[in-house]
Amino acid sequence: MADPSSYRPKPGQIPDSPGVYRFRDEHGRVIYVGKAKSLRQRLSSYFQDITGLHPRTRTMVTTAASVEWTVVSTEVEALQLEYSWIKEYDPRFNVKYRDDKSYPSLAVTMGEEFPRVQVMRGPKKKGVRYFGPYAHAWAIRETVDLMLRVFPVRTCSAGVFKRSAQIGRPCLLGYIGKCSAPCVGRVSAEEHRELAEDFCDFMAGRTGAYLRRLEEQMREAAEEMEYEKAARLRDDMEALRRAMEKNAVVLADATDADLIAVAEDELEAAVQIFHVRGGRVRGQRGWVTDKVEAVDTAGLVEHALQQLYGEEKGDAVPKEVLVPALPDPVEPVAQWLTERRGSRVDLRIPQRGDKKDLMATVQRNAGQALALHKTKRASDLTTRSRALEEIADALGLDSAPLRIECFDISHLQGEDVVASMVVFEDGLARKSEYRRFQIRSFAGQDDVRSMHEVVGRRFRRYLQEKQKTGEWQDGPGAPEDTAGPGGAVSPGEVIEPDAPADDRPKRFAYPPQLVVVDGGQPQVAAARRALDELGITDVAVCGLAKRLEEVWLPDDDDPVVLPRTSEGLYLLQRVRDEAHRFAIAYQRSKRTKTLRSGPLDAVAGLGDTRKKALLKHFGSVKRLRAATIEQICETPGIGRKTAETIAAALAASAPPAPAVNTATGEIMDDAEE
The missing domain is CATH 3.30.420 (Nucleotidyltransferase; domain 5)
Incomplete structure (x- = not known):
């Protein structure tokens, strides 16, 4: 908990003018954005005795580590800048309205040659007229279905429209009179656009004049004894009235x-x-x-x-x-x-x-x-809080781990080794923070070494971001191989931020309170060793083994066994399963690329069918490379001449064997070699 007086601006330093201010935490993350008519008066109110502050304001100022401001000319500019910064930074202490759904609107694509009536969600597009939003999409479709009788505007997709134009026959709506069928030329583009404009005028509220016009046309048709036309116009008017009844009049003066x-x-x-x-x-x-x-x-x-x-x-x-x-x-x-x-x-x-x-x-x-909302959310919020508290108690943490990061390793028989990192904040997945890694070392099927590498890389980046923002000058954990804008630097050298003017922290700048690894004691020890090598001691580590769902801690010979009904265990399982899913998805995408552009692509005359047959027979390119010509010939569709060509191509593309330190037996990197 920070003391607000430690970062309070000096007297007279804050201007007495309109502006927008930002509070940042110790990691440089913007946690609150506000505006003020007088920056001096508003900011001074935050640095009074914290016991007199509102509890939420007290939490914010004790979480913050710095404050900065931008002066503007008017309060309107302050309002605009505040909105822009809230959208950009998504501060955790600002009011953020959560909408559990995207509301549909009735849209007419007036920017197209043949405008289309459809249901649309999401951001608004240029050249489209919108009506709504509505609470339900079915309400829009019912209204449109009634109005198409009078305004037979196109509602089909571009593919259906193009197909009907090619075959010269309209779709079903064209046959039953609910589309004017511009696709087959029943109406011209200008006539169809007039229909769309009438549709928009009616939806915009200009209903009286149109109904009076239909009524007049109905009377004229009746007087001329065109009774079928008069009946059709009567039915059109009834359909429009039913559509209008779905939106009852609430203000008689036609107010917008x-x-x-x-x-x-x-x-x-x-x-x-x-x-x-x-x-x-x-x-x-x-x-x-x-x-x-x-x-x-x-x-x-x-x-x-x-x-x-x-x-x-x-x-x-x-x-x-x-x-x-x-x-x-x-x-x-x-x-x-x-x-x-x-x-x-x-x-x-x-x-x-x-x-x-x-x-x-x-x-x-x-x-x-x-x-x-309170009825629906009460159980979820309570459950998440209880789960985090149970995890803290089981692992002996000082406080609930509000940010949890989980790592998992995935490979296919030692090929295409990848890792995933998923992030949960306050017990909920934060997918924008997910990251994936390609294992660089010659790890093969060694999950322990792969885990050591990926945890080390993640937290080495964290230390680099801290160094770039000048948060520390020297001390344990300074990455010796850090390179800034000017190249390599020595430990303790402060790197000037190579970032935009707003000086936003990078994507690895926020440390978790808990690291979870998919595995048992060996994987946990590897992750802990990676953190110790970087001098990071304030991040807890645990592992969740799949076999018995045991929670392993570093340096403990026995696992922590949480009850099967524990909410804490359920949350750890969700985190672990999400990391596994994310890793598998990345590994499969790399496997697909390997099939498309692997070493077999260099073999002349070898098509996709025989490539798949080879990989199915041997399981991987690694096993195929180790096979003899006779073994390759056992694959259906592969003759001896083709087998010799495949063996020669794979031998030419084989990666060099890694150098091994004969004294320690460890694989050396390029620098050591």
């Missing part, structure tokens, strides 16, 4: 607005958003967050606005945003929204009428979402 409501307790908060377009609820979405910083309702609203509109521009930002509490100050946020839209955005709290009633409905939804 987003309503945001927040439900919160001491630990968590839920946000619900209703998207109202043309007076109708066109979509709904929600987020949940842990309140890892001291933040009130106004602060939660501000964070929600940043996440909701940070990537949006133009009409995606509505004319009116209704919230339960206004950010303080409200002017920079309102100006930022106006800039995103390109015209004035009214940010306010509804006081009366239909909008206040609708806000109450959104608020009830937020309360229900928070209650449901």
Whole structure:
């Protein structure tokens, strides 16, 4: 636990102007980003007596090891920079709304020659008009199915469209009247685009004029005794009305607005958003967050606005945003929204009428979402915490291992030896931190030496990153073979960061509290030896043996046996199995490349079929290389002449034998040799 006074800026050093600040931990990782109208006043509040701070703020300032800031001209610029840094660094102490799903939208690809109506998820694309988001994809499909009767716009994929054009026959929708079949020329590109534009106008809320036009056409058809046409128009109107009923009118004045409501307790908060377009609820979405910083309702609203509109521009930002509490100050946020839209955005709290009633409905939804989330998550959060505590107790650790790294070795009969490293933080997989290694030494089937190599390489990189950021000058564990921007360096020499201006730590810069290896006592001893050689003593090591699921510790003759029902054992098994899966996937990918570009490719006249037959017969290129010509001839489809050619090609491509120290029996590297 750090003392905030150890990195407190000197008096008068902090400017009294708007800006954005970042707190970093001892490893240089950004853990909190904030903005302030006055940097001096805001940062000074963090360095008061820590007993008077909010518990979460106290945790943040004692975890941090440094603070830095950037001065900007206005509060709007501060808001924009804060949003950019939160997206870039993903700080652990900032409010981050978690959405358990991606919400679908109804999309019309107006940028194509023949626009297509479809369901889309993910980031928005240029040239596409979006409506929604909706809570469920099936709701979009039901609406589209009703509207295709009136607006027969193309809904097929590019492959289906191209195929129908080639064979000269439309798909089923074209035959039943739910597609105008532009693929076979029933309508021109211009006529089809008009249909798509009418579809978009109707979805955008301009429904009254279109329904009145259909009604007028129906009357005219009836007067001219075209009763079939009149009946068809009547059915079209009924289909459109049913589609409109799925989005009930909630605001009579055809308002375009987003309503945001927040439900919160001491630990968590839920946000619900209703998207109202043309007076109708066109979509709904929600987020949940842990309140890892001291933040009130106004602060939660501000964070929600940043996440909701940070990537949006133009009409995606509505004319009116209704919230339960206004950010303080409200002017920079309102100006930022106006800039995103390109015209004035009214940010306010509804006081009366239909909008206040609708806000109450959104608020009830937020309360229900928070209650449901707490019910679902309680067991998971409790279980993970209990698992980490059980691991700490079993291994004799001072605290729960919040970051666990697991290593596994994989090979195929000594060929293509690889290793994997998976990372679990707070009991959950952090896949962005996964790494894979190709074993460089002549390890063969020696998993122990391979484990020693990969653990050493991982933590040697960690020490190099510490050295580059100037965290230490000299001491145990300084890697003698470290090379910086200028070449080789001697132990203790500080390397200037060869990094961008933001000085972000590299991918190996964060050490775990626990290293888990897949294996028993020999693998654990190898990993511990690799750490000791680097002078790393503050990282615990254990191994999980598959046979009896025993937990091995360095220098212990007997394993630690956790109960089969232990949550700690279950978490270790998940970590180990994930490392095994990741290693196997990498090894298989290398095996596929070996089959495609291995030594057999150099043999003239040897096709894929006979290559596979050889590898199936011998099991590996190594065994094939050691076989005699007579043994190669035993492979189906291989004659003596071909066998002689294969043997000669493999002998020419054989790797040189490693040099061996006759005194110790160890394999020497190039420098020793």
